[in-house]
Amino acid sequence: MASLDDLKKRIASVKSTQKITKAMKMVAAAKLRRAQESAEKGRPYSEKMNNVILNLSNGISDKENAPKLLSGTGQEKTHLCVVMTSDRGLCGGFNSNIIKKAKSYFARIIDEGKELKIITVGSKGNDQLKRVYGDKIIENISFKESKNANYFDADKVGKMVIEKFAAGEFDVCTIFYNQFKNVITQIPQAQQIIPLKNEGEESSSEESYEFEPDEDEILTNLLPKNISTQIFKAMLENSASEQGSRMSAMDNATRNAGEMVDKLTIEYNRSRQAAITKELIEIISGAESL
Amino acid sequence: MSEEFKVEIVNPEKSFLSKDDVIEAIVPAFEGEMGILKDHISIISFLKPGIIIIKSKEGEKKFFVEDGIVEFKNNNLSILTSSIYNLDEVDKNRIQELLKAAEEQINNSDVSDQAKFLIDQKINVLRSIN
Numbered sequence: 001m002a003s004l005d006d007l008k009k010r011i012a013s014v015k016s017t018q019k020i021t022k023a024m025k026m027v028a029a030a031k032l033r034r035a036q037e038s039a040e041k042g043r044p045y046s047e048k049m050n051n052v053i054l055n056l057s058n059g060i061s062d063k064e065n066a067p068k069l070l071s072g073t074g075q076e077k078t079h080l081c082v083v084m085t086s087d088r089g090l091c092g093g094f095n096s097n098i099i100k101k102a103k104s105y106f107a108r109i110i111d112e113g114k115e116l117k118i119i120t121v122g123s124k125g126n127d128q129l130k131r132v133y134g135d136k137i138i139e140n141i142s143f144k145e146s147k148n149a150n151y152f153d154a155d156k157v158g159k160m161v162i163e164k165f166a167a168g169e170f171d172v173c174t175i176f177y178n179q180f181k182n183v184i185t186q187i188p189q190a191q192q193i194i195p196l197k198n199e200g201e202e203s204s205s206e207e208s209y210e211f212e213p214d215e216d217e218i219l220t221n222l223l224p225k226n227i228s229t230q231i232f233k234a235m236l237e238n239s240a241s242e243q244g245s246r247m248s249a250m251d252n253a254t255r256n257a258g259e260m261v262d263k264l265t266i267e268y269n270r271s272r273q274a275a276i277t278k279e280l281i282e283i284i285s286g287a288e289s290l
Numbered sequence: 291m292s293e294e295f296k297v298e299i300v301n302p303e304k305s306f307l308s309k310d311d312v313i314e315a316i317v318p319a320f321e322g323e324m325g326i327l328k329d330h331i332s333i334i335s336f337l338k339p340g341i342i343i344i345k346s347k348e349g350e351k352k353f354f355v356e357d358g359i360v361e362f363k364n365n366n367l368s369i370l371t372s373s374i375y376n377l378d379e380v381d382k383n384r385i386q387e388l389l390k391a392a393e394e395q396i397n398n399s400d401v402s403d404q405a406k407f408l409i410d411q412k413i414n415v416l417r418s419i420n
Contacts, residue, residue: 041304
């Protein structure tokens with residue numbers, strides 16, 4: 001059995017750990033509120049953008065000559081995966097969930113004999129992926145300096161993706177991120193952004209639009225923007241998810257530390273009592289033998 | 291019958307403005323300024339750098355945009371833009387900064403003619419605000 005002194009030290013150390021996790025939880029909760037707000041505020045933009053593009057692609061006259069960003073290169077040989085993770089740890093399963101999702105996708109791509117290229121956003125994802133897929137990672141971006149997700153950063157990633165696409169470096173692009181549902185649930189998502197997948201129902205309204213300038217020109221200008229927008233949306237969702245995940249992880253840690261302190265305190269009291277009893281017995285038996 | 295329609299301006303960060311009593315909106319569309327009244331035909335167009343004017347009963351509101359897309363459908367005008375400034379609130383220094391950045395850009399030789407045209411537009415508009 002551990003000595004009284006050891007127990008005392010352990011209790012003190014668990015208590016100080018608990019203080020740290022509690023503080024982190026509070027910080028995460030405050031940040032979460034902000035991140036969640038901006039994720040919700042950012043949704044109308046990406047939704048509207050999607051709508052416009054949906055309407056446009058339905059109205060496009062010449063499907064064969066549609067911009068490549070919309071219809072793809074016609075083959076699916078090289079896949080580019082943009083894996084978006086956080087820059088900081090201690091956020092529960094947040095990063096590993098994305099990585100798990102991404103890895104199963106990677107395995108499928110490689111099984112099918114296709115070429116794989118990876119861009120990691122956020123240093124944690126890079127750390128976890130570089131052991132196995134180190135040679136596939138072509139770029140690693142990290143926005144450690146910027147406090148909140150902002151459009152400027154997303155645009156940088158978007159432009160890079162488009163540049164690579166224009167250079168013919170890949171055919172299909174998928175982004176991986178965590179969608180924020182609520183504080184305890186974040187759903188890892190794989191969203192294909194090039195070529196654009198029309199999710200959801202075809203917009204039934206056959207109402208024709210007037211375009212100025214013509215459809216093709218609008219599409220060529222709009223599609224790159226849409227990519228940045230989708231990446232930005234992913235970043236916002238991700239940052240809300242990160243804080244949520246961290247908050248619940250730290251909440252658990254605080255609770256576990258509390259339980260541990262209770263258990264250790266009981267053990268401490270017991271062994272103190274045992275020591276006293278032992279001493280008493282010794283004194284009594286000593287007195288009896290006289 | 292009322293002559294009002296709904297305008298929504300959104301940027302990536304948030305919904306910038308939402309008004310449902312707009313009488314007329316003037317937007318700097320790609321091929322010239324475009325005034326939109328109620329029951330305008332459905333249209334999608336681009337914005338070039340310029341001033342958006344939103345007219346309602348309470349008066350006019352002016353915004354400076356650098357780029358964006360407008361969509362008008364069923365008396366709903368959606369303006370998507372990544373850079374918009376309310377002219378009543380914007381800081382004069384910010385305008386100066388934008389102007390300076392634009393002037394630097396245009397002196398850069400490796401921009402296409404189209405980009406040059408847009409930057410030129412931007413400079414003109416910014417000068418007029420100033």
